[in-house]
Amino acid sequence: MGLLVQHTLSVTVVCVISLLSLLRSSNSQQLSDKHSADETTERLAEREGASRGSSTCASETCESFGLTAFVGSTASLDLKCPSESNLGEDAALSLTILKSLGKNESLRPAPPVASCPTNIETPPWLLDDALTPIDKFFVRNNGDIPRRAMDQDSEGWTLTIDGIGVDGSRNFTLQQLKSFPTVTRKYPLQCAGHGRAGYRPQVGGNQWTLGAVGFAEWTGVLLKDILSYDPPEGFKGLKVLDNAVYLAWEGLDRHCEDTDAFAISRGVPIEKALDGYTMLAWEMNAETLPAAHGFPLRLIAPGYPGSAQGKWLKRLWVRDQVHDGPKMTGTSYRMPLQPLPPGHEGLTEEETSVIEEMPVYSIITSPPPCTQVKSGDSLTVRGKAWSGxxxxxxxxxxxDQGRTWTAAFLSPPVNKYAWQVWTVDIELPGKGYWEIYARATDEKGRVQPLMTPGWNPKGYLNNSVMKINVDVV
Amino acid sequence: MGLLVQHTLSVTVVCVISLLSLLRSSNSQQLSDKHSADETTERLAEREGASRGSSTCASETCESFGLTAFVGSTASLDLKCPSESNLGEDAALSLTILKSLGKNESLRPAPPVASCPTNIETPPWLLDDALTPIDKFFVRNNGDIPRRAMDQDSEGWTLTIDGIGVDGSRNFTLQQLKSFPTVTRKYPLQCAGHGRAGYRPQVGGNQWTLGAVGFAEWTGVLLKDILSYDPPEGFKGLKVLDNAVYLAWEGLDRHCEDTDAFAISRGVPIEKALDGYTMLAWEMNAETLPAAHGFPLRLIAPGYPGSAQGKWLKRLWVRDQVHDGPKMTGTSYRMPLQPLPPGHEGLTEEETSVIEEMPVYSIITSPPPCTQVKSGDSLTVRGKAWSGxxxxxxxxxxxDQGRTWTAAFLSPPVNKYAWQVWTVDIELPGKGYWEIYARATDEKGRVQPLMTPGWNPKGYLNNSVMKINVDVV
Known part of the structure; x- marks a missing residue:
């Protein structure tokens, strides 16, 4: 028996080493090749296929015997301490990506790591600032970062507004946009895939944990002021028509593999565009929009997923139908109309609806996981909460794992949709290992779930409660 | 890239096949060899080591990047439908074991599967009867099943009662025990490891899911009537002394590898022995105790873990200290005094206490998982609930994943500690995939947790909420 086990172990080690080296060689390819977002997703799904295959080694002996299921596991994601490296086997490429975009090296590209598109997330404990500094702000791209943005060059750039849903069409220079009344608002920006890594079975796409979110001050103009305005004498204005259904956008960015194609072209319903909150922004935290965040102009549609809030804007297209650009159709940024069994395949577009207002979320920003506290000491726990x-x-x-709850102090929002700071002093009941959960409730009565919410094939909207672990010594 | 992925996949397949065949050959050995319970546990732990190693293939690409953790996963154990085979790769040995003990072939030996000791669990949907029939009753053994029990032979058998904590010592024949006032009580019997397979990281030992429990009618004598009694004229009685601390037992069963040694010798505190509920039983469901369940006599100590309720009794030993037989010491049937981080190593006996009264549990016995319901139809959900x-x-x-709860009708217990039947008619909110959770609250206000409770190195007392899945079509 002893010999057999040894043999099993050594075969396993060989398997692991072979697989890792293969994966590593495929990763190093990414530096030279360009991959589209879709292909990156497929590659991850394939890797996961491989992983699922290999983890059969484990499940055959134990898990797949499970007759039925418990509700809750305490470890759908491994806890990582801030002291542990945040970067995986793609550390070298990851650091290159972080440096190239001026990001804090404690952030990490969300796997699968690629130089195009770049996707970077922030550990929750780096979201403790009142405003998220740009070097800590997450990045979600679908295609490349346009040359013009990297060069911060707005020379000759204009924004075109046209379409069947608007009376008149116009090109605006940045200077012309800035002549409208300027507004400054604080809004969170969040990817619909925030939390994706918590779904089981795992889904393809970037494996965001809890850091595809940030909170910035945006300066620009309200979209409603641009879309319908009375011009000065002798100039032509714009007017949204009754047939307008959707405000679509096109950006300067292109598909990583096909520089003639858009990687993404989405938008918002016309009512959202005109709601008095949705903006065109040229500044972020009082700085010119950085390259990774949409220079020279981006859409800000608070409460909606980040994917709706187009960067590097070139055109606003007022349509008389729901927009059907890349990442609007199929199951992209859509949720199933009916609850699905985990792992369901073959969901069609007709069985989905486009994600609009996001659910309620919170994060614990302090202390970080793996904190040590002296027995009897009080511990200040704080974080942010927001809702679409x-x-x-x-x-x-x-x-106590969600059996009983203590209310935290909660700041009012500085403006509608702003995230709110919460803080509470607690004393842990004794020595040992404790987990602290936080959950938010919004004005519609929606509460963050303890359990991972409904599985969906693209892994959107996992707003389940976050936890940190604390050792009382 | 395509080629690389293909290569990765095929290497993985080779890994899986190699590992499975190695595991299979090690399993077939079990039929001829005898393994002790401890060695079985070690073997499983070693296999898990191997599994953990191989599943690195998966975690390196995805999970181990996790910066922090979500609270709840919906799949800590795979859901298996009753239509799927319940037996793993050890199916042949498993069937042999089930048949040899007269068990329903829908039960399954809890992995690691071994012919000694035998460990068999019941799918929850086979626990729907008022009393659990013997052919559906789970089995938990630590050593062999004694020859005398297999032969149902009580000729020459006596029970010895002695020890420093009792005045006098005596041997009782079965006939003599039956001359005491006979009682019949209905009590659940449950292994402390029920639910073990839900812990993450996984722990060694039998991977019980939710079926290491059953509910039987026990006939015998109250232990308090035996331990202290006034004898008829001319005979010697027994009297528990003030120094008595623990009622220990020794059985006829022996270690699978060393037939001179006990595999297990445990007991209960003297107060529990004398509580008026604890029994010596010779009948189960009005039949002579079956071989696997302790013929000719077993201890029944309701509310305590099954391991305290000795089978094949030979001796009751009244001690002036907590008993220190096999499976009383170290971390066996003990819980940590302080909450531990999952995966903690090096827990010492001093940091633990012996498991006595069990927590509150419930199971859903009908419908089984994977049931289909017609939209608009009402669904009767029922099960059992009990508490130590x-x-x-x-x-x-x-x-709705534990956000809101509906009370079920709950029957009173037929006697203290009996499990209680509950039933509720529900209508699911719409078409699609739904999960039904059930949770119980006991008279001490203890509530089953949604989340897996505190991790402990032997995986005891996982009383988290059970769920089933239902498709509304």
């Missing part, structure tokens, strides 16, 4: 449907009205924390 | 501390006072079900 307006204000958060309550944040609570639990130290 | 007395009555269950409430059972609730949830169809």
């Amino acid at each position: 449907m307006g204000n958060v009205v309550m944040v609570e924390v639990s130290v | 501390m007395g009555n269950v006072v409430m059972v609730e079900v949830s169809v």
Whole structure:
């Protein structure tokens, strides 16, 4: 028996080494090749196929015997301490990407790591600032970063507004846009895939944990002021028509593999565009929009997923139908109309609806996981909470796995859709290992779930409760 | 890239096949060899080591990047439908074991599968009967099944009662025991490891899911009537002394590898022995105790883990200290005094306490998982609930992942510690995939947790909520 086990172990080691080296060689290719977002997703799915295959070694002996299921596991994602490296086997490429975009080296490209498109997330404990500094702000791209943005060059750039849903069409220079009344608003920006890595079975796409979100101050103009305005004498204005259904956008960015094609072209319903919150922004945290965040102009549609809030804008297209550009169709940024069994295949577009207002979320920004506290000491726990449907009205924390909850102090939002700071002093009941959960409730009565919410094939909208672990010594 | 992925996949397949065939050959050995319980546990731990190694293939690409953790996963154990085979790769040995003990072939030996000791669990949907029939009753053994039990031979057998904590010592024949007032009680019997397979990281030992429990009618004598009694004229009685601390037992069973040694010798505190509920039983469901369940006599200590309720009794030993037989010491059937980080190593006996009263549990016995329901139809959900501390006072079900709960009808217990039947008619909110959770609350206010409770190195007392899945079509 002993010999057999040894043999098993050594074969396993060989398997692991072979697989890792193969994966590594495929990764190093990424530096030279360019991959589209879709291909990156496929590659991950394939890798996961391989992984699932190999982890059969484990499940055959134990897990797949499971007759039925428990509800809750405490470890759908491994806890990592801030002291541990945040970068995986793609560390070299990851660092190159972070440096090239001026990002803090404690951030990490969300796997699968690629130089195009670049996708970078922020550990929650780096989101403790009042405003998220640009070097800590997550990045989600679908195609390349346009040359013009990298060069911060707006020379000759104009924004075109046209389409069957608008009376008149116009090109605006940045200077012309800045002649409209300027507004400054603080809004979170969040990827719909934030939390994706928590779904089981795992889905393809970037494996975001809890850091595809940030909170910035945006300066620009309200979209409603641009889309319908009375011009000065002798100039032509714009007017949204009754047939307008959707505000679509096109950007300067292109597909990583096909520089003639858009990687993404999405938008928002016309009502959202005109709601008095949706903006065209040219500044972020009082700086010119950085290259990775949409220079020279981006859409900000608070409460909607980041994918709707186009960067590097070139055209706003007022349509009389729901837009059907890349990443609007199929199952992209769409949720199933009916709850699906985990792992369901073959979901069609007709069985989905486009994600609009996001659910309620919170994160714990301090202390970080793996904190040590002296027995009897009080511990200040704080974080942020936000909702796509307006204000958060309550944040609570639990130290007993969600059996009982204690309300935190919650700041009012500085403006609608702003994330809200919460803080609470707690004392842990004794020595040992504790987990602290936080959950938010919004003004619509929506509460963050303890459990991972409904599985969906693209892994969107996982707003389940975040936890940190604390050792009381 | 395509080629690389193909290569990765095929290497993986080779890995899986090699590992499976190695594991299979090690399993077939079990039929001829005998393994002790401890060695079986070690073997599983070693296999898990191998598994963990190989599943690195998966975690390196995805999971181990996790910066922090979500609270809840919906799939800590795979859901298996009743239509799927319940037996793993050890199917042939498993069937042999089930048949040899007269068990229903829908039960399954809990992995690691071995012919000694035999360990068999029951799918929850086979626990729907008022009393669990013997052919559906789970089995947990630590050593062999004694020859005398297999032969149902009580000729010459006596039970010895002695020790420093009792005045006098005596041997009882079965006939003599039956001359005491006979009682019949209905009690659940449950292994402390019920639910073990839900812990992450996985722990060694039998991978019980939710079927290491059953509910039987026990006939015998109250232990308090035996331990202290006034004898008829001319005979010697027994009397428990003030120094008595623990009622230890020794059985006829022996270690699978060393037939001179006990595999297990445990007991209960003297107060529990004398509580008026604890029994010596010679009948189960009005039949002579079957071989696997302790013929000719077993201890029944309701509310305590099954491991305390010795089978094939030969001796009751009244001690002036907590008993220190096999499976009483180290971390066996003990829980950590302080909450531990998952995966903690090096827990010492001093940091633990012996498991006594069990927590509150419930199971859903009908419908089974993977049931289909027609939209608009009402669905009757029912099950059992019990607690080691007395009555269950409430059972609730949830169809929205534990956000809201509906109370079920709950029967009173037929006697203290009996499990209670609950039932509720629900209508699911729409078409699609739904999960039904059930949770119980006992008279001490203890509630089953949604999340897997505190990780412990032997994986005891996972009383988290059970779920089933239903498709509404």
